[in-house]
Amino acid sequence: MNVVVRHQAEALAALGHSVSILSRRSTANQPRAMELAPGVILEFLDAGPATALPKGDHEHWIEKFSAQLAARPPWDIVHSHHWFSGMAALLVARKWGVPHVQSFHSIAADESTPLSAGERAESPGRMLGEAWLARESDSLVAISASEAATITGRLGGAVHRTAIVPPGVDSSMFSPSMPVDLAVQGDGRGYVLVAARLQPLKGLDLAIAAVAAVPAAIRPTLVIAGAASADYDGYVDELRAIAERVGLTDELELIGPQSRVNMSALFRGARLVLVPSHSETYGLVALEAAASGVPVIAAASGGLREAVADGVTGLVLESREPLVWADAIADVLTDPQRARQLSVAARERALGLKWARSAASLLEVYRGLLACDAPGRKLSTRSPGRTQHRATSPDVSFD
Structure with a gap:
């Protein structure tokens, strides 16, 4: 807002x-x-x-x-x-x-x-x-x-x-063309990004479980950027406990709230952006990811169906099963040509908005x-x- x-x-x-x-x-x-x-x-x-x-x-x-x-x-x-x-x-x-x-x-x-x-x-x-x-x-x-x-x-x-x-969307700030200088580099498998306020409505538990279910050989780091609101003191600890339970402790980075400039760099460096929210009126994060030339995997909730063109700029998933999300993540990560097609189409669409x-x-x-x-x-x-x-x-x- x-x-x-x-x-x-x-x-x-x-x-x-x-x-x-x-x-x-x-x-x-x-x-x-x-x-x-x-x-x-x-x-x-x-x-x-x-x-x-x-x-x-x-x-x-x-x-x-x-x-x-x-x-x-x-x-x-x-x-x-x-x-x-x-x-x-x-x-x-x-x-x-x-x-x-x-x-x-x-x-x-x-x-x-x-x-x-x-x-x-x-x-x-x-x-x-x-x-x-x-x-x-x-x-x-x-x-x-x-x-x-x-x-x-x-x-x-x-x-x-x-x-x-x-x-x-500010397609100059959120752009794939600028060099990336990130605090979170990860290893050769890179990272996938979630940018959201830390609250259950945003489906962060699904993102953690989904990335944990990606085969270890290709599993990226999951970077979550955002702050917990005053309603959810202690929610960060809950997320860490979920990560420990599903075996993602070493591949989870909770980096807190970020400036818009830092977020633009995070978007540019991500291999995928995940938007697993239970509800979104639109999903501006998905549009900023598109402007950055990054494919999005989003839940089929509310306006996310409009923010992401399914199969064109990203994937929209009806299921909330972590294994379904893990398969979708793995499919994009292991198919560079498809990932590039999604990236190019995402950027082109964002330029018109x-x-x-x-x-x-x-x-x-x-x-x-x-x-x-x-x-x-x-x-x-x-x-x-x-x-x-x-x-x-x-x-x-x-x-």
């Missing part, structure tokens, strides 16, 4: 628009505001303790964030990212008489759907809140057709108010709202061809 918010904001600013990103202050040393790029300001609002919070605890501070937001001068568009922000911002936007746009980025599992092993229960108000936002927001922006179907099917959002705005294109699609949504003088709503643009836009999101961190 952080990547999408930042890059769309920068691309909107490059088109001549003013963007403010508002987030809850999550560390004491965060400034009141900072410029991320010309025309893009990141501001921190005081709502709750200035520390990272488990996702379920954000709900307690929605009203405080809303009050801080309401004290500000209005923008022309309010675009909320994630349900916490929508709950804080929708009524404020109504008070200002400006349109409210909602993006979810993740949607709570239906009550009839079992939580994946180890997942925390959702905030009490989440499912009701998401449904309310889907009904009441002026526009709903999904990142994939899969997410759009969930918004209209499960949440009851109107089809005519739901737009699909796919993400882009620019952030400028994503921002232009988003701008069409905004312009459509500003052109519609809905009953009882006063809309305005402060200057011709220029939309002032406010994006709200929960805790964010940018490199």
Whole structure:
């Protein structure tokens, strides 16, 4: 979500628009505001303790964030990212008489759907809140057709108010053409990469078991880059215990969170990128791997079916059996010609997905709202061809 918010904001600013990103202050040393790029300001609002919070605890501070937001001068568009922000911002936007746009980025599992092993229960108000936002927001922006179907099917959002705005990728930063200088070199078998927040939803146990099942003679190192969230203290120890149980202790590298620059180098050096998530609204990691010219093996969940062209830019697996994944990994590693075909096709596809294109699609949504003088709503643009836009999101961190 952080990547999408930042890059769309920068691309909107490059088109001549003013963007403010508002987030809850999550560390004491965060400034009141900072410029991320010309025309893009990141501001921190005081709502709750200035520390990272488990996702379920954000709900307690929605009203405080809303009050801080309401004290500000209005923008022309309010675009909320994630349900916490929508709950804080929708009524404020109504008070200002400006349109409210909602993006979810993740949607709570239906009550009839079992939580994946180890997942925390959702905030009490989440499912009701998401449904309310889907009904009441002026526009709903999904990142994939899969997410759009969930918004209209499960949440009851109107089809005519739901737009699909796919993400882009920085194909200069994520590129196969730059030299690789990695801390994790491995041996001649190289490494496969997983880049994800460390939580059960991301299927890291499957990645560990799958690589462990690859024949020892060709088994690569598994590099996992990412941080555990506040909800999952001790999860790194759980992953190490899984690796010990399946015999991958010596071939597992948990390297923690990485900067975007370091991640681009990690992508370039990987032989494969694995995305075994139980659920993804799109799977931006898969797109960044594609831009880096690296084949992806992904789970057939949510938007990953759209992020990866099965058999063309990578493989999409219906099964979650580690042996099935191990066979797929081995097949690509032992067939250089196929690996190269996947790599070339992945890079070519990624080159057509620019952030400028994503921002232009988003701008069409905004312009459509500003052109519609809905009953009882006063809309305005402060200057011709220029939309002032406010994006709200929960805790964010940018490199």
